[in-house]
Structure formats: C-alpha cells, structure tokens
Amino acid sequence: MAGPTHEVALEFLVFARHRDLNQVDDRRPEGSQLERSAYILLSRVATQGPMSIGQLSDAFGLDVSTLNRQTAALTTAGLLDRIPDPDGGIARKFRLTEEGRRRLDDEREAHVRALDLVMADWPEEDIATFAAYLRRFNTGIERIDGRPWPRG
Template sequence: MPDRDVTLSTIQRELTAFARRARHKAAQIHPELSLVTYSMLDHLEATGGCRGTDLADHFLLDKSTVSRQTAVLERLGLIVREVDPEDRRGQILRPSQDGLRLLAEAHRQRRAIFEDRFTDWDDADLERFARYLQRYNAAG
C-alpha cells in the first residue's frame, strides 16, 4: 500500500492537472473568459442570480475582484443587472440570453468530454468517484 505522503502528492498533482484543463477549457469557450469569470457565470445560472457580495462570499474573493470579473462579463454581454426587489439600492446579477446560450454550449461540450473520458468506467466506479468528489468538496 502506498505511503500517505506519496498518495497525497499524487492527489495534488492530479487535481492541479484537472485545474489546468479547466482553465484551458474556459478559454476555449470564450477567449476573454478566465476560469473565475466562467465559474461566476455558471454560479449565477445555478442560483438564478445573486448580488456581487454573494459572489464574493461564495468564491471567497474580495468585492473589488468580483467587481472586475463581473465588469468583464457585463462588457461581453453575458450578464445583466436588475434592481434587487428586496433592497432597491442593490442589484441582482443574472446571466443574459447570450450568457445562457454560452453556458448551454459549454455544458454540452463538457458532457461530451466526460462521456468520452468515462467510456471505460463501469457504473459502480462512476458512482464511487462522484461520491468521493462530493465528499471532498463538502469538506470545504
């Protein structure tokens, strides 16, 4: 059985490779999108929209970073701002129709990549892998 340090090094190396691929894929989806801006757009879709402060809290970023990233999304026409109905001074950020189209295409591409990558995995292996990823991400 491998030593724990070797195993942890392998996990770190493989997760780093995964992150590099994710950054590369974000740039392929749209040349002006970073992984952070893409992730924010994806989060806005998943939540139905939220305030910039909610994005900062979710991604553990400062408000100025979120402001710069959302400015990019807005300049590209991928998000819209709406008055927050609960606090008329605030704004809710939501994906625009172009943003939703971009996300739908990205999800389609990502699904095709996953289906190809996992072709040789049986259902039990996939279920185990999914549970491990959930467990890892739930740990914070």
C-alpha cells in the same frame, strides 16, 4: 512511509494540472470557450439566482474589486445583466442573460463530453461512485471553508 493521504495529495496535484477540460476534447470554435473564472461565476449565478457583488464576494471569498472586474467583463460580453434586486433590496444584482445561459450550457456540455472521453471505459457504477466521492470531498472542504456550493 507515505500513506493514502499522500497518494490523494499527489493525485490532487496531477488533477489540478488537468483542470482545463477544454484540452481533452474541444470541438468548439477557437475563442468560444469561457475562461475558468467566468464559468465558475456564471455557474454560481445560474444555480443561486441573481446575486449582488457582496453576495458573490461572500460566496467565493474574493475581494470586491476582483469581482467588479469580472462582472464588468461578463456584462460587457453580454453574459450578465445588472438588475434591481428582485427582492426589493438596495444592492443591484447580476443575472445571466440568454446569451450567458447559452454559453454556460455549451461550456457545461463540452465538459461532459470531455469527461465522457476520459471515462469511456468506466462502468456507470464506477462513475456514480466517483461522483459521490467527489461530492463528499467537496462538501468536506465547504464545511471547513464555510462557503457551501448550492447544489440544485
């Protein structure tokens, strides 16, 4: 007999299918959305501050070559700047440009609008409880994975 963990596994599968909130409500012009990987990378740099390729690799568990391609694309798009290490280290670091911050803020607001639509009939208390459970779930994964996400 399937237990509660089986139900979580099923709902997680369905959730993963809907992970692109741009499909729920997108009032932005075509092509203005950030790709998922760009949104996540920019969010991390915005939260943590300037980061080197090595720090990004450690944070995401991704190969340096993958991150070199991603950061190069974001730099070319004008969303990231490559700067000397503000702490005086040897490695250069990436920080958000003003345009990168604006696009990240726009993307985050679009996600919030989509979530507001999805949870329009939820009481505030249910939304807060759901957020607490998601945080608990994510921090459980981070504990096992060893790569916590900084929460500002």
